[in-house]
Structures are given as structure tokens and as C-alpha cells.
Amino acid sequence: MDPFSKKLFKELEQMQQQTGRMLRNMTIARMVPMDTGGWEPPVDIYEAEDEIYVYVDIAGVDRQNLQVTVDEQRLLIKGKRQLPAQASIACIHQLEIELGNFQRTVVLPSMVDVENTSSSYADGILVVRLPKRVKKGKVNIEIQPGE
Incomplete structure (x- = not known):
């Protein structure tokens, strides 16, 4: 895999982790x-x-x-x-x-x-x-x- 693709996959993985944290913190029970x-x-x-x-x-x-x-x-x-x-x-x-x-x-x-x-x-x-x-x-x- 070329260096650009590796970097892209790494950034996508980081975005996925951050999105998961954000969604966990946005549950209705925690917002209300x-x-x-x-x-x-x-x-x-x-x-x-x-x-x-x-x-x-x-x-x-x-x-x-x-x-x-x-x-x-x-x-x-x-x-x-x-x-x-x-x-x-x-x-x-x-x-x-x-x-x-x-x-x-x-x-x-x-x-x-x-x-x-x-x-x-x-x-x-x-x-x-x-x-x-x-x-x-x-x-x-x-x-x-x-x-």
C-alpha cells in the first residue's frame, strides 16, 4: 500500500474513533x-x-x-x-x-x-x-x- 493510502486509512480510523466518542456523549440520557x-x-x-x-x-x-x-x-x-x-x-x-x-x-x-x-x-x-x-x-x- 502506498504512503498516501496508509495515511488516508489512518486518518479515517481516527475520525471513526472520534465520532464514536462524540456519539456516546450525545446519548439522550446524558443530554437531558x-x-x-x-x-x-x-x-x-x-x-x-x-x-x-x-x-x-x-x-x-x-x-x-x-x-x-x-x-x-x-x-x-x-x-x-x-x-x-x-x-x-x-x-x-x-x-x-x-x-x-x-x-x-x-x-x-x-x-x-x-x-x-x-x-x-x-x-x-x-x-x-x-x-x-x-x-x-x-x-x-x-x-x-x-x-
Whole structure:
């Protein structure tokens, strides 16, 4: 492949990545403010054979300011992000980091075992591991005599 074609393909690939980021940031949920006045962190969901992994991008959030709640079908992540105050700031040129309270509810792709759910938080990424609920086989139900 000639150098011009290589450069063209590389630029197209970069445009595709940038377009993907832009479209992810333009989801309706992120564009419309929540009733609580908060923001929603981006989430990735992966499914393995036996469990579901949820990754939440919450860089800068203190672990003490996080709350994770799960039921068999939904995961709720709440928290608050605050940046340290700088007394010497005289002018703001750009604001892109979302601050304050946030909340994100994720509908899970399958039922999960709530009792064995675990999470970890490192390098600004919250990882929630949700084992899938083991489906029970057939169950015989005893028929009681009616009254």
C-alpha cells in the first residue's frame, strides 16, 4: 500500500474513533438533565458465561462518596464528585468535568445473584462483578388437597 493510502486509512480510523466518542456523549440520557440536577457517568457492560461486569467511569470520586445498590435486575450507582477548591483562581476558561451529585441506573441483561455481587474501585473506574443467578432445574410441586 502506498504512503498516501496508509495515511488516508489512518486518518479515517481516527475520525471513526472520534465520532464514536462524540456519539456516546450525545446519548439522550446524558443530554437531558436529570430531575435531581445531577449527571450520569458513562458505563460499559460486559457479559461472560457466568457473570456480568459493569465498568463505571467516575474518575476523581472519593470511594467514601459512592453507593452501589443491586437487585436481581438493576444496578444503581450514586455518588458525588468534587474537585479541590483553588483559592487563587481568577478566571475560568473551560469547564468540561461534571461535578456534584450523580446517579446511574443500569438494567442488567439477566438476573443476578445479589448475595455474591462484589465491586472494586481503582484508577477512576468502578468495576461491579455480578454473578448470574443459577437457574434451577425442574421442581416438583406437591399438590395439597383442597378444602
